[in-house]
Amino acid sequence: MRATIMYDAGDVRVENVPDTRIVKPTDAVIRITYASICGSDLWPYRGYDEFPENGLPMGHEAIGVVEEIGLDVRKIKVGDVVAMPFAYSDGTCIHCREGIHTSCIHGGFFGSPDVGGAQAEAIRIPQADGTLVVLSGSMDDAIMPSLLTLTDVMATGHHAAVTANVAPGKTVAVVGDGAVGLCGVIAAQRLGAGQIIIMGRHADRIALARAFGATDVVSERGEEAWEHVRKLTNGLGVHSVLECVGSDQSMDTALNIARPGGAIGRVGVPHDVTIPAATPTFFKNLTISGGPAPVRAYIEDLIPDVLDGKIQPGRVFDRVVGLNEVPDGYRAMDNREAIKVMVKM
């Protein structure tokens, strides 16, 4: 089968690899119909991560059709149309029951050497019963991009909003105008935020953020950005910051625009980030929360809002490629020619 492998920074290839197959009786194999390229895929592409010896299988967001199931799979049937969250999880361990599926005792992450990646024709799904979400009802092509975002980027924006304690009437800032930040705007709006400040500088993304419910735009950086946020919030700062980047500068901004007692929900995988222990975190009574989104804990609540058209996170996709064009998709996202790239098989 064809699959996407990254060998080094900037070196991503679509190659023939051995067909994926059932390894454990709790596995399923799905034929992928839609996948996407994630902002987090750009970290290794830009040389921030180490590579395994035989390259890194890429892709962890997908919708597909179940092709084969292991002997112990009970809930998932061959032929089901399913969404695949970026982490697999059994759904029954204590961490899953407490809603932290990304820490499942029998769990792990897609886009790794042991399970492979989703920017491919097919993928093996460990813990298929716990991991996969069957999509039923009208599977109109127009709705598929939005459903696809629920496997990562929209659920991740939601996680940022939840862990930043977004609540009705609260003031919110979203750091980062990438696809996760834009979904963070949707999530904040959905949870009733009274003011949503998008922090970013790309006209197309800002326009989309406004369409999603952003009320204000801050395009400066560093201390000028903090000042602008304070000006927009009567000098107070915001109740909730959705930190959707993961850089030291974005965290620094988040900590400095949060008001006393405020919360930062961070979902950008941290790269060389420093969290100061005393000022402003401790003395302002800030809460720092977040992490890899437990997609499986949220997705069943989010699906109806997509099916009803209440939220349209699929609008973050502004380019569609076929599997063989995936390397060009990386290039386009890296250059910021595209916000987010969908891969249609």
Place this chain on the structure above:
Amino acid sequence: MRATIMYDAGDVRVENVPDTRIVKPTDAVIRITYASICGSDLWPYRGYDEFPENGLPMGHEAIGVVEEIGLDVRKIKVGDVVAMPFAYSDGTCIHCREGIHTSCIHGGFFGSPDVGGAQAEAIRIPQADGTLVVLSGSMDDAIMPSLLTLTDVMATGHHAAVTANVAPGKTVAVVGDGAVGLCGVIAAQRLGAGQIIIMGRHADRIALARAFGATDVVSERGEEAWEHVRKLTNGLGVHSVLECVGSDQSMDTALNIARPGGAIGRVGVPHDVTIPAATPTFFKNLTISGGPAPVRAYIEDLIPDVLDGKIQPGRVFDRVVGLNEVPDGYRAMDNREAIKVMVKM
């Protein structure tokens, strides 16, 4: 009047200073009847902090009698018996209304050069109407130590428990067996925790922790302590950690004994603490919260429990001194001869 001034590490003196007086029309002056020495007073005593040129007036926990009020004071009357939280606050600004009185726009902290300290015969109270809490009803001597703890240490333990999301049935660990940690045990028990692990090694403190509701004791340090906590929690770690020390080791312990999705409520003023941004904080979806306790937000809820005898935080005092013996009180706390010292005028 007599007041306690610290000039350098280990150099604390009770001296004659000019009588305190009303400076602003929103001030009151109280004659102190009970004060105490705080664990945080030991940071400068041990040389961790800088000293102002004319020394640092010490003490920020007190009960007293109102002696004089400014022209704009409305709620507080001369003769009222009052509790003085360690921070002053107007009670009306946005941060006070949001429950973060320690960030009051017109607020500040006692035990500072501009307002003086409470280990003294009298102290000036800025924002008297917002700051002071009138104590009414039976003012039995036996209840005073417990009421005194509400001005800092018990409210601080409560803040650790609240910010660590302690809730009925949850597993809790308290890092530190000082007076704040012991009050953290009371707070966790009061909020319904199912398991309370005290982490400490002093027999007298452990005994008190058990009397306050601790169910388990972990006396090891470092990785051995983490292992012990995991053993006590089916290998999972705890839902809530009350970090009541403020050292790098105590934070490291807190982060490593929290289970995925767990929360750390930190109330020990951080000294040379590093918070790692990625592992375990981000990948375990930990929440780090806490800061200086907004005593004023909690104290009116805690007073009835003290008056009803439901909680007895005053038991953390195991030594009583007069004002002139305050330096000996510091020595006793520094040597761990005393858990916490009350100053009775």
